[in-house]
Amino acid sequence: MSVVTAEGLSLTFPGDVQALKGVNLSIDAGEFVSFIGPSGCGKTTFLRVVADLEKPTGGEVRVTGLSPEEARMKRAYGYVFQQPGLLPWRTVEGNVRLPLALMGQDRRTADQRVASVLKMVELDGFGNKYPWQLSGGMQQRASIARALAFDAELLLMDEPFGALDEIVRDRLNDQLLDLWRSTQKTVLFVTHSIPEAVYLSTKIVVMSPRPGRIAKVIDNPLPSDRPLEVRESTEFLSVASDVRNALREGMH
Amino acid sequence: MVQWLARSVLPVMTIIAAIVLIWYAAAVPMNAGRTYMMAPDDAEIALPDLVSDTWAQKKPRLPVPHQIVVEVRKQATFSWIWKEKRRGYKRSLIYHTWVTLSSTIFGFVLGLVLGVSLSLAIVYSRVMDLSVMPWVITSQTIPIIAIAPMIIVIMAAGGMTGLMPKGVISMYLSYFPIVVGMTKGLRSSEPILEDQMKTWSATAFQTFWLLRLPSAMPFLFPAMKIGLAAALVGAVVAELPSGARAGLGARLLVFSYRSETIPMWANLVSAALLAGILVVSFGLLERAVNRRLGFRNAGDVTS
Numbered sequence: 001m002s003v004v005t006a007e008g009l010s011l012t013f014p015g016d017v018q019a020l021k022g023v024n025l026s027i028d029a030g031e032f033v034s035f036i037g038p039s040g041c042g043k044t045t046f047l048r049v050v051a052d053l054e055k056p057t058g059g060e061v062r063v064t065g066l067s068p069e070e071a072r073m074k075r076a077y078g079y080v081f082q083q084p085g086l087l088p089w090r091t092v093e094g095n096v097r098l099p100l101a102l103m104g105q106d107r108r109t110a111d112q113r114v115a116s117v118l119k120m121v122e123l124d125g126f127g128n129k130y131p132w133q134l135s136g137g138m139q140q141r142a143s144i145a146r147a148l149a150f151d152a153e154l155l156l157m158d159e160p161f162g163a164l165d166e167i168v169r170d171r172l173n174d175q176l177l178d179l180w181r182s183t184q185k186t187v188l189f190v191t192h193s194i195p196e197a198v199y200l201s202t203k204i205v206v207m208s209p210r211p212g213r214i215a216k217v218i219d220n221p222l223p224s225d226r227p228l229e230v231r232e233s234t235e236f237l238s239v240a241s242d243v244r245n246a247l248r249e250g251m252h
Numbered sequence: 253m254v255q256w257l258a259r260s261v262l263p264v265m266t267i268i269a270a271i272v273l274i275w276y277a278a279a280v281p282m283n284a285g286r287t288y289m290m291a292p293d294d295a296e297i298a299l300p301d302l303v304s305d306t307w308a309q310k311k312p313r314l315p316v317p318h319q320i321v322v323e324v325r326k327q328a329t330f331s332w333i334w335k336e337k338r339r340g341y342k343r344s345l346i347y348h349t350w351v352t353l354s355s356t357i358f359g360f361v362l363g364l365v366l367g368v369s370l371s372l373a374i375v376y377s378r379v380m381d382l383s384v385m386p387w388v389i390t391s392q393t394i395p396i397i398a399i400a401p402m403i404i405v406i407m408a409a410g411g412m413t414g415l416m417p418k419g420v421i422s423m424y425l426s427y428f429p430i431v432v433g434m435t436k437g438l439r440s441s442e443p444i445l446e447d448q449m450k451t452w453s454a455t456a457f458q459t460f461w462l463l464r465l466p467s468a469m470p471f472l473f474p475a476m477k478i479g480l481a482a483a484l485v486g487a488v489v490a491e492l493p494s495g496a497r498a499g500l501g502a503r504l505l506v507f508s509y510r511s512e513t514i515p516m517w518a519n520l521v522s523a524a525l526l527a528g529i530l531v532v533s534f535g536l537l538e539r540a541v542n543r544r545l546g547f548r549n550a551g552d553v554t555s
Binding site for chain 1: 447452458462463466544545
């Protein structure tokens with residue numbers, strides 16, 4: 001079943017900037033899809049269109065069978081931004097509880113849910129801390145916990161680990177993979193990093209700029225169980241080189 | 253403790269000491285004219301005599317600090333608050349300070365309500381956004397001293413005298429920084445957080461209450477401090493043309509007619525102390541709120 005479909009999707013910003021042109025894509029339930037490409041290729045814009053943060057100027061997008069706006073109103077997705085975006089005056093718990101409170105969930109159910117997602121991202125015991133008391137990686141994990149809190153089947157992640165150092169990034173990639181396998185969510189993941197894309201995804205969408213479009217969609221044959229060592233395997237390296245070639249071709 | 257003394261108290265005390273020294277030195281030439289006028293034509297006045305006379309005149313051009321302190325202590329008495337009158341005026345400085353303080357606070361609260369309401373209208377209505385700000389700015393280009401008598405006359409015609417017109421004049425001065433600060437504050441929340449609220453399909457009120465209002469606090473408090481000081485100026489100015497018989501402004505006017513410089517300065521010092529106390533206590537409140545909201549050190553920057 002398709003969770004996200006795009007047909008002939010185009011978006012032109014005022015001033016005649018073509019962010020997306022003729023994007024066709026279909027993403028099945030349970031897939032982990034990475035979007036990779038140079039800046040200006042429209043990968044973030046595509047995610048924002050799915051989230052109804054931007055309106056397309058042409059073509060059609062369906063999210064869980066609904067229009068993006070209907071999907072947003074039904075809270076069909078959780079969105080993780082590039083920065084943690086935690087409210088500084090709320091504790092970690094308070095931040096994770098915020099979307100649940102907005103949905104009118106009662107306090108006891110919400111508290112249980114908050115505790116369980118904090119455990120999922122290994123932040124149990126940090127619920128009463130304020131964001132500034134956490135490291136950057138922990139803040140981003142809190143932000144992921146918040147996106148998981150209301151258990152939407154779709155997770156949209158816009159370079160969530162882009163601002164973190166490589167050691168923290170590896171660890172969070174590993175955790176994210178575990179999380180994806182255990183929750184069976186559909187994930188759309190924007191990244192700049194080829195190893196990250198290959199390590200995480202079942203499908204890699206390579207995009208190219210001016211106008212933003214899909215250059216190539218690469219299916220990832222790696223098994224779903226991926227220890228960190230898989231990155232040194234020949235299979236991993238051959239997928240990575242496919243992605244690199246597609247990126248290079250896309251520049252022309 | 254020692255560090256705190258060295259860092260905050262010492263610099264302040266140094267400046268105060270310098271001002272006091274310059275003040276005493278300046279008083280000698282400023283008041284010397286009167287000393288010579290009162291002396292016989294051919295008198296030679298030795299420097300020590302000149303100094304001691306210029307520091308102890310009854311109506312000096314520039315009273316020296318200890319004269320002002322003595323005057324403040326003489327006037328700041330509770331026993332005169334309700335009883336003793338001189339030439340129809342109550343004399344207690346505490347009483348007059350209280351009169352000015354009450355209209356300052358009343359006007360400030362009016363200004364706060366007006367300022368916050370206007371900024372909400374500006375932020376949430378495009379029409380208001382385009383139309384209100386120019387008028388708000390224009391309102392501040394009219395000298396308050398010109399508009400104050402008109403407000404008093406117009407309101408008196410409607411049967412409102414005393415606290416009401418004074419409050420309105422204070423409001424006129426104090427709402428401006430609050431509109432500007434609050435509008436900026438309500439627009440200060442990060443775009444990413446606005447987007448975040450949108451992804452949860454939060455209502456406009458939820459976004460306001462949970463995101464924009466707390467984000468505005470670090471902007472609102474400095475604006476309120478400026479507004480408070482402006483409200484005090486408004487209260488003093490409002491007491492000048494109104495025929496008021498009470499309040500620091502009314503007293504200043506009376507003493508200036510009589511060239512009684514020492515009581516004038518005593519009133520000025522009271523007004524300055526009042527402003528200082530108001531602003532400092534607001535600074536403490538600001539620190540507490542910002543701590544609570546997790547804006548670290550925000551209070552330190554502005555206080």
